[in-house]
Amino acid sequence: MNIQQPAAKVNWATGNLEGKKVSKTVRKLKHLEGVFADEEAYSSMDPETVVYEVEVLEQEQPGKEGGLLFGTSYLYPGKVGDEYFMTKGHFHEKRDRAEYYWGIRGSGLLLLMDEQGVTTAEQVFPGSLHYVPGHIAHRLVNTGSEVLAVGACWPSDAGHDYGSIADRGFTARVKESGGKAATETG
Ligand SMILES: O=P(O)(O)OC[C@H]1O[C@H](O)[C@H](O)[C@@H](O)[C@@H]1O
Ligand SMILES: [Fe+2]
16 A cells, blocks of 8 residues: 555644645735725835735645635734734635634634624634634634634635625724724624
């Protein structure tokens, strides 16, 4: 029998993925236009500021039916005005596709919004496990002072629909108020 190498190597303490099929994406402030409420604060900041990075094990071709993708997101601590750094957030292009998220390092919130615009939030911490059902948009928010590392596993044909978020946004924002995180709806 021929013993093969595994798909990748994961550092479970940091989320770091190593392997031939691991891709990396860097999202800077300049890629997040219109995401944060305070446009004045946004335009006064360095557009090259890195907000988050994503490592994805592309074991299957994204778009292919039947496979799974696996990744880690690293969301840096920071704020635009009083609003914490967050990911763009998305619905899946194939709306019924679900996903698991789990907290690895740091602390934050996972915002979950249904198609009617009702948003709920879950606490993210090392060891937290989050089930994101289909038809639910998801966005991570780093409310802490260290990097928020979150793992994810999702169907390779799920795709990302950022457009619906860009058009209407999430119906809740997470801002610092009196030194702690508070959610704001409306
Ligand atoms: O795609 P964003 O909303 O920017 O979130 C960043 C990434 O977070 C997770 O790792 C998801 O599983 C990825 O599919 C997603 O791309
Ligand atoms: Fe997703």
